[in-house]
Amino acid sequence: MPQTLPPVSSTGPVPTVDAAYSGDTAIVPQTAAIGHAPGPQQGHGGMHPVGAPAMAGAMPPAIGGPTMGGQGIGASPGMAPPAPMGAPPPAAVQPRAPMHIVRSRAYSFIRDENGNPIELGSGRSGKAFLGEELWLESKTSFRRRVAIKILQKGVTPEDGLRFQMEKEVLERVQGHSNIVTLFASGESDNQEFVPPSIRDKVENDFMVLELCDMSLEERLKGSRGGEREELLAYSPRDRLFRVLEYLMPIASAVEYAHLACNVCHRDIKPGNILLRLPNPQLQGSTLDVRLADFNVGKIRDDAQDLSVTRLHGVPGTLFFQAPEQETNAFEILVNVQQGSKEVTYFEDFYIAIAQNDTFELFNRGKRYPVASADLAKRRLYLARAFEDGTENNVRAKIIKSVDRPADIYSLGALFYYLITGTHGNPKTLYDAFYKFIEYDGPTDGEAANQNTVEAYIEHEYSVIQSLRAPKVDEHNQPVLAPADRFFSYKHYLDGNGELIDKIIIKVIAKAMIRNKADSYCQASDVTTTGISAFVNDLRALYGGFGTYMPTRPGTLVLSPTSSSAGKRESSLAKLWQQLMSRLRSRRATAPRTKPQPPRTPPTPPRR
Incomplete structure (x- = not known):
């Protein structure tokens, strides 16, 4: 018996779909296409589950990607792209052409042997469970695993509003390969859709998202699957390339969100970066990186400025949030x-x-x-x-306004955290920069060239060079300016105690210092396009360190099994280098005396 579906819009027809899927726990959102069948990644395009009314003028449901234990939740590339920034509104609303429904999809929770749903993780306002998508009217009965993110009961009104805002923001940023995919969202009229064991814990409000393997945070800590990637096991050059394979896709996604969608994320951190690991059986399989969890995102355009900032401060993570976010x-x-x-x-x-x-x-x-x-x-x-x-x-x-500059700061902080092998605290680095940030130097003339991030880092590294290979005076004391004699450069070292390359620190500093002439942005510029300069400098790092970016497709190389031995060997080699350096330094500074001829024993007298 055919099952009646709700109207696609106030002007569209009311289609019907055969009940090819008879499971009691399924929801059946429609997927419409005009002139062609939807691809496997095409989303719900604003459709509603069975029985869910399409409310005219209501905020379109949308849900952001998760931090749910690293499980991804995604978006639909099938939706129409946003209008260009600054484009004038259409003179008149054109009536929508008739639609033809070519395929419908059903979603259900996957349950264990006891009938309970399989939880993937939980966050501030929602829980993520393992689900399944089934294509109805398909000759192949196509199925795939998805993540179902559902609103918890008992959350504050603010968190409930953030859940709805996540849907709105995530729908707007669909269309980028490094942003998690949203397949469907809404409320189900099927009372059996939510498993009985969790009905008293969750609301009937959900998102269906792309399923990923884990978050970057879980990958670095080894908390999911038990396999940890030790960044310090790589050489500094290889570690940079590994970090860029994580960071470049995220920076590209943020650039798309800022400039194409007028959206800022405002909570960039390893827990909100999702990974799909390559299939070890496929030689061409690559690492896929997704930006997720837009529940504190912000939409800005000429008609509206949507965010939950007006209710309270903007949540974030202490290591990676911008100063204006920390004290909002x-x-x-x-x-x-x-x-x-x-x-x-x-x-x-x-x-x-x-x-x-x-x-x-x-x-x-x-x-x-x-x-x-x-x-x-x-x-x-x-x-x-x-x-x-x-x-x-x-x-x-x-x-304080928390907008695009906060995302650029967070990307710089994330870059520093990863390049140090997850041992560096970005807040410590920012505190070291603070004196220079507060310095109000000249803004014109030759002296203005010294009030730049480039000049500041050059000076810092010249002092470091003087400390590591000091020139001594007649009293055997290092020749340093008085202000530099108590200089510490611990924040420029990675977890192995090696000095981070100056070129890398310049990129990080231009993102975190946001009030100089050569910074990527100014902290108060909410419409900045500085993210493009940041992405361009990340790309330039490949060439600066002797490789070509397209030659590194992002294949995930697992940490070597002998990484701990390699780390001990590296530490031993470093200790040997320090010992030899001290010996050479002592020899160079030892007082030079005229060598004495060797003493010869006296010859006995002849008899």
Whole structure:
């Protein structure tokens, strides 16, 4: 008996699909195509599960990729690409042409021998379970494993809203090979779809996503499958190429999200990077890297600015989040005057207030974008005049803008974390940069050339070179500037104690230092296109270290079984080099004396 499906849209016909799949726990979303059959990766294109009404004008359901124990959840390349940035809206809405449904799909949970669903992982607001997709009306009865991410019960309203925002954001960024694929999302009217053992723990709100093997975090820690990739087992050059095989696809995905979709991720970290490992039986199989978990993402366009930032601070991970994300809001004491754009404040604070931040008085409800700030005069200048009554000595709040610059910072922090063999703390590196970040040098003339990231790193490495191979004075003391005598360069060393190449540190520093002329972006520029410069410099690293990027397809080479022995050998070799270096240094600095002729024993007298 045919099963009636809901309308595709308010103008489309109501098609029917044979009940070729009779499982009680399946949901059947439609997949429409115009003029051609959908490919195996084509998503639901806005279709709804059986019985789920298509609400006109409602926010389209969407779900971001997971951090769910590293299991991927994905998107559909079949959806229409977003309109170009700045493109004018169509003059009139054209009626949609009639559609032909060429294939439908059914989804169900995979259960163990006890009838319980197989959990893949859980996060802040959802749980991920192993599922299966079945193509109805298919001659081959095609099936594949998927991940079903479902909203947990009892979450806060904010987290519930983030779950819905994840759907919206993830649908917008579909179409890139390094962004996790979303196959379907919505609510099921089939009460048997959710297994009985978890019905009291989850809501009837789900996403069906691409299934990946593990997250990058699990790969580096060996927490899934028991096999850990030890980055320090590689030589510095090979480690760079391995790191780029993880980082380049993610940077490319972020560039696509920023410039093609007006979306920023705002939580880039190893746990949100998913991996599909190559098939060891196929010589041409490669490593696939996906960016997932867009539940704190942000959409910005001319018509709307969607995010959950207005409710609370932007969650993130301490190692990788930008400073404006770590301290997203703070209080100040101010004077405000009705009808004036100028605000006077009376407190010193270490967090800079910049354009695109938000100003508000407590318990007033109105928010004002900040146009600029003068720290010397302690003045803020709002984008529009203050509308409420004049008040003195009143508490106000500044909400920092978290946008595209935060993603660029996180990519730089991730690069540093990986290139050190996961032993470096990006916050320690940022603290080392902080004095230079706060330095307000000249902005024109020859002296301005010294207030750049390039010049700063060149100076840092020249001091390191002086410390490692010091020139000594007549008192056998290193010749160093007084300010450099207590210089520490531990943050420039990897987990093996080897100095990271200067070219790599320059790329990292330009991403994390965001207020210099040669930085990839400025921290307050929410529309920056600096991600393209970052991607370009990552590509240049291949040539800089003697290879051609297309010759490295991303084949995952497992860590050698003798990696621990190799590490001991490397440590022993390093110890031997240090010993020989000290011996050579002592010989070079030892006082030179005139050599004495060898003493000969006296000859006995002749008799």
